[in-house]
Amino acid sequence: MVIMDTGSLQAFVAVAETGSFSRAAEQLFLTQSAMSKRISILEQQLDCRLFDRIGRTVSLTEAGQELLPRARKILLALEDARRSLSNLSGEISGSLSVAASHHISLHRLPPILRQFTRECPEVKLDLRFDESEIAYDNVLRGNLEIALITLSPNPDPNILSQTVWQDKLHYVVASDHPLAKLKQVTLEQLTDYPAILPGTATFTRLIAEQPFAKLNLQPDIAMSTNYLDTIKMMVEIGLGWSLLPETMSEHSLSVLNVDAPPVTRELGYITHKERTLSNAARRFIHLLDQAAEKGS
Known part of the structure; x- marks a missing residue:
């Protein structure tokens, strides 16, 4: 029986997404040697190589490609369970990861963001400014709770979209x-x-x-x-x-x-269909829905 810890899976996904051990280490606030050790332990546990390392190029092996979607799903499920338990308290606190396109950030978001921060001062807001397509991909991968973007004309079945403007x-x-x-x-x-x-x-x-x-x-x-x-x-x-x-x-x-x-x-917000939203995310979405109703 293979027992994989979440730290090793997080390291694996980070390297796979960045294509670099050093960038993945920075992302997870680890040293490069600690990152390499986590990957090495995971490869030993699975008895297969997950990455090919040719010079400075890092690429997934066939086994790595097979593991990646499953690793993402496992991490998403664990985070979802943690969030569900945290929601039971009813408190609006913790962190909220949101990405917004540059256009929405400049022309649509400020009044909503101002109201949210005033109503929910206990929430640590992780706000990123990305192109719509990058934010979309990060929601799909489970890296973000909410993205405010130009909505895709052909969204993935796992993406829930709601028009606001x-x-x-x-x-x-x-x-x-x-x-x-x-x-x-x-x-x-x-x-x-x-x-x-x-x-x-x-x-x-x-x-x-x-x-x-x-x-x-x-x-x-x-x-x-x-x-x-x-x-x-x-x-x-x-x-x-x-x-x-x-x-x-x-x-x-x-x-x-x-x-x-x-x-x-259509400009609006997207979430992942299989992700349980935090209380903070629910409140943020409530403000967005109010803006949609007002035709803001």
């Missing part, structure tokens, strides 16, 4: 752009000019390309960046057109009257 998107250009002079613009006309959109792996990029794909059109992507404020700056200086949230379509930009259905992306 409807983010209207506008086609925008600089005030001196040739398209700014036209009373109405078609999607086909937009393809004749350079576009500046988020990266190909982002949810917002998928949403932006859908109207064009329906007409078998392809935008001429001149540049990509995942930071909307950077995109806005590049549009302002005339480097191309973009599709930006209504909240960012200020006087420095011209909003185009495009002959196409309106484009909206």
